[in-house]
Amino acid sequence: MSISKPVMKEILQRAKNILDEYLNDQNLRKTSERYSVLEEIYYLPQDEHIDVETLFLRMRNKEYTISRATVYNSIDLLVECGLVVKHNFKDKNALYEPALTYEHHDHLVCNNCLKIKEFLDPSIEGIKKRIGKSLSSDIKNHSLVFYGDCTIENCENLKRKEVAKD
């Protein structure tokens, strides 16, 4: 399920090529910031998603001297050209992940520890087809999120701790 480093590099290269092409087509400039943000997001391990602030701080702690505004701008551009996926999970900031790395997948969020797991179930495609037909829509993409309680593992109940009053 996880991806080896050489394969990872290859995927990142593919992503950069797509970005090249997109920037060319749209007559936009190839700034180093745009490629850095792309890289940073593509280096995320599976099951990990990142918000703008964390990404900004992480890049600042490295050699980059990027600004928050540029992170926002670049990330929007990457979402637009389909290289990055944006998620709006319930009661969380917007979270981002690479679009090309892992097969298309959906998400399960634990109500207690807030951990996010990924899964894949092909029958969602059937629903998509049926509904697209019956509601006259050319369905381009979807977001499927399950919310539940971990039944095994050390689920930490972060949320409950937060809410606890004493």
Add this chain to the structure above:
Amino acid sequence: MSISKPVMKEILQRAKNILDEYLNDQNLRKTSERYSVLEEIYYLPQDEHIDVETLFLRMRNKEYTISRATVYNSIDLLVECGLVVKHNFKDKNALYEPALTYEHHDHLVCNNCLKIKEFLDPSIEGIKKRIGKSLSSDIKNHSLVFYGDCTIENCENLKRKEVAKD
């Protein structure tokens, strides 16, 4: 598919009873604001969803003298006790709808006119069961949203208009 007025009243009454019970159980107070917000949300026609600001203004334009903060508080409480559902559609404010009125359903958002349609497809339950088992989670609820382009009707391309530069 739509609900007659007498049935509507009955559903609202049922919602109020559940709220009564919840407030009793939690030792919270039965304030008129909480019931007014519930009512206002339950009066929404099908396919309509409301955000906090619109709800606040709508109530202010009626006989109510509710504050924004109270709308936020009440609505959170109603979500907690399961009477109201909160949605985080892509690039939209949080939107709310009644939980008891129509059968559980999912949503299709048009990428262009931003209209929201509702649909029902039972096979989502199968996916839920399978994934809950394989990822060891007691899945309580889900959010399924399709994003597409209307293929018929007068789809107004609101979004494209907004983005247009000339």
Add this chain to the structure above:
DNA sequence: GTATTTGCAAACTCTTTGCAGCTTC
């Protein structure tokens, strides 16, 4: 009567905007 809830305004968080200076083409 006491504790909770409300209303208001101020604070906070996340995101966008305006603009001078820098970079890409």
Add this chain to the structure above:
DNA sequence: GAAGCTGCAAAGAGTTTGCAAATAC
């Protein structure tokens, strides 16, 4: 060199918080 992009700080939008006054129990 012109247009686009960046960085910064300030502004905006949506939401939360603190506190005095009002209300439920």
